[in-house]
Amino acid sequence: MIGFYLFLALEKFLMLLPKRVRRSFFLGLASFAYLVSKRYTKVVRQNLEFVYGNNLDEKFIEDVTRYSYKSLLLNFLYTLEGRYYSIEDITKKVKFENLEIIQKVQKENRPIIFVTGHYGAWELGAEMLSALVEPIMIVYKKMNNSYFEEYLLSSRAKWKMDYAEKHGAAKELVKRLRAKKAIAILVDTNVAKVDALEVNFLNHPTQQIKSTAYLARKFDAALIPILIHADENDENYTIKVYEELIPPRTDDIENDILISTQMQASWLSGEILKNPKPWFWLHRRWKNDYPAIYKN
Secondary structure, eight states: OHHHHHHHHHHHHHHHSOHHHHHHHHHHHHHHHHHHOHHHHHHHHHHHHHHHOSOOOHHHHHHHHHHHHHHHHHHHHHHHHHTTSOHHHHHTTEEEESTHHHHHHHHTTOOEEEEEOSBSSHHHHHHHHHHHTOOEEEEEOOOSOHHHHHHHHHHHHTTTOEEEESTTHHHHHHHHHHTTOEEEEEOOSOOOGGGEEEEEETTEEEEEEOHHHHHHHHHTOEEEEEEEEEOTTSSSEEEEEOOOBOOOOOSOHHHHHHHHHHHHHHHHHHHHHHSOTTBOTTSOTTTTTOGGGGOO
16 A cells, blocks of 8 residues: 555656656666566567567567567556546547548447557557547456556546456446447457467467457447557557458358457457567467466
């Protein structure tokens, strides 16, 4: 509890600083983390070598690793700033691309499942999508510290975001989709086999969450991929909406679900391979599928 109140004091101090100084502080933390966090720096290398092979250019590994820490700290910065800034303040740095894809589904009065990943400023992207285009429900994992959990959830609620705790989230997601509303699901997290199907992700057989495919089929929800892309200075952003994924609908339901799940994995894989730096390589994505990657 004391630690949380110290954190709030630090937050208030940081928000008194000029924006450029505050940003520089977080970028400095990212550089410091790169130097001292040997464990997670190694995770990035392990992930990259798993995806690309062992003969990687060291400069590429360093660039991706540094960017991973930078992305993590900027996501936290945007969460902090979002508690103090208005929607109008933040929209100055964000624009949308292909918004008509969402608008078409809204006119059809269909529920939406936004398929996304830990890519770039994903916290900022979720806030802006929910506040400006379509309020969303997200799934979160219960935190050990209830104070920090309430801090994060209250920050997100400001942007018209609802949330459901991971254990028991299915009931809330079903209610949401039945009401013709929207949810957003991160499909690039490590997942237990009972909740997943095996697909090809980043050129490797990988267990991926299957609930997006099942829910989309059951409620005739639109599967709409979405990612946030930064400019070269990581200061202005474009939230890109991709074409709706339309899986087959045959009598072979299980195969249709598998194809739908693979379509989601293929889309995200393609985006990561086109521009790998913004993906969250610090995450041990394959710890269940290929635990040997992270040994030693």
